[in-house]
Amino acid sequence: KEFEAAIGEYVGVKHCVAVCNATIGLQMVVRALGLTGEVIVPSFTFPATVHALAWEGVTPVFCDVDLATHNIDPACVERLVGPQTTGILGVHLWGNACNTARLEEIAERHYLQVFYDAAHALGCGHAGQMIGGFGRAEVFSFHATKFLNSGEGGAIVTNDDMLAKRLRLLRNFGIDGDQVVDVGGNAKMNELSAAMGLTSFESREEFIARNCENLQEYRRMLASIDGLTLFAPETDEPHNRQYVVVDVDARTAGATRDELFAMLHRENVIAKKYFFPGCHRMKPYRGAYDARLSPLPATEALCERLLQLPTGTAVGPAEIHAIGGLLKQALAGRVRRAA
Numbered sequence: 001k002e003f004e005a006a007i008g009e010y011v012g013v014k015h016c017v018a019v020c021n022a023t024i025g026l027q028m029v030v031r032a033l034g035l036t037g038e039v040i041v042p043s044f045t046f047p048a049t050v051h052a053l054a055w056e057g058v059t060p061v062f063c064d065v066d067l068a069t070h071n072i073d074p075a076c077v078e079r080l081v082g083p084q085t086t087g088i089l090g091v092h093l094w095g096n097a098c099n100t101a102r103l104e105e106i107a108e109r110h111y112l113q114v115f116y117d118a119a120h121a122l123g124c125g126h127a128g129q130m131i132g133g134f135g136r137a138e139v140f141s142f143h144a145t146k147f148l149n150s151g152e153g154g155a156i157v158t159n160d161d162m163l164a165k166r167l168r169l170l171r172n173f174g175i176d177g178d179q180v181v182d183v184g185g186n187a188k189m190n191e192l193s194a195a196m197g198l199t200s201f202e203s204r205e206e207f208i209a210r211n212c213e214n215l216q217e218y219r220r221m222l223a224s225i226d227g228l229t230l231f232a233p234e235t236d237e238p239h240n241r242q243y244v245v246v247d248v249d250a251r252t253a254g255a256t257r258d259e260l261f262a263m264l265h266r267e268n269v270i271a272k273k274y275f276f277p278g279c280h281r282m283k284p285y286r287g288a289y290d291a292r293l294s295p296l297p298a299t300e301a302l303c304e305r306l307l308q309l310p311t312g313t314a315v316g317p318a319e320i321h322a323i324g325g326l327l328k329q330a331l332a333g334r335v336r337r338a339a
């Protein structure tokens with residue numbers, strides 16, 4: 001309860017329902033909203049976003065993202081709305097907000113529900129408020145890789161009283177007082193995770209300060225390497241800067257994203273290829289995906305080009321300098337070989 005109150009207040013929403021992880025949290029929202037048929041979702045996301053729909057018997061319809069934001073493209077959403085569509089699931093990728101105004105306008109026009117995977121976005125703002133209060137509900141993740149770490153954990157936040165009540169039932173076996181009134185599951189966040197989450201939450205300003213310093217350091221370092229560009233849109237809103245996202249232009253850089261990724265891993269730098277190869281190319285979903293019906297050119301490009309570099313409190317100027325040295329060395333070798 002203390003953890004829920006802290007997150008709810010921080011985000012500025014009426015209800016915070018802490019859960020065992022964000023994947024289950026998304027599933028609960030799908031069920032509580034009564035979604036059926038199809039839900040439009042970006043392919044360019046962590047597979048859990050899409051699994052949560054499929055696990056609840058809803059068909060994910062893959063939408064492209066906007067190259068300028070890496071977030072779900074409202075124009076593409078509009079094209080994909082069909083008779084079976086019941087909802088839109090946006091993902092605030094890298095903590096950058098979706099175009100909530102456009103998505104909610106489209107949803108209203110077609111009688112759809114909008115909700116958000118905010119796994120990356122605790123501590124980030126949008127349109128003068130914190131992410132968490134948009135759509136019918138938003139879901140945060142507190143997995144070890146995320147901005148706030150509770151071991152495993154998540155939270156559903158919403159301003160909707162009825163929805164919050166239903167989510168609390170679903171979380172705890174459908175038990176209401178001494179009655180069982182719903183087919184509930186067991187999705188409770190455990191007390192140990194809540195305690196750890198509170199401790200992590202106390203350090204939020206420190207995490208943000210370090211991430212911002214690291215981002216600046218990466219920006220300086222990457223400025224001297226042709227073909228590698230930091231993707232970090234400027235904003236006046238609060239931002240957690242939990243992801244250092246680099247766009248690799250293989251032709252200019254002289255090496256592909258995959259080559260740089262392999263080199264970094266050989267040197268024990270745990271870079272990531274988020275989100276290769278895109279959910280629409282993954283085994284459970286590729287059979288149903290038809291590129292002619294819904295081409296995903298921006299998704300295909302980003303899957304091949306993006307590289308995420310380490311940040312957080314275990315990383316500082318010395319590590320970033322070392323990573324810069326490795327990248328420069330690898331790319332200098334390329335130019336020599338090419339010559």
Ligand SMILES: *Cc1c(COP(=O)(O)O)cnc(C)c1O
Nearest residue numbers: 021022023046048049119141143
């Ligand atoms: C991490 C993540 C999830 C899953 O969160 P869990 O708490 O690990 O279940 C869902 N969506 C996105 C975009 C994520 O990055």
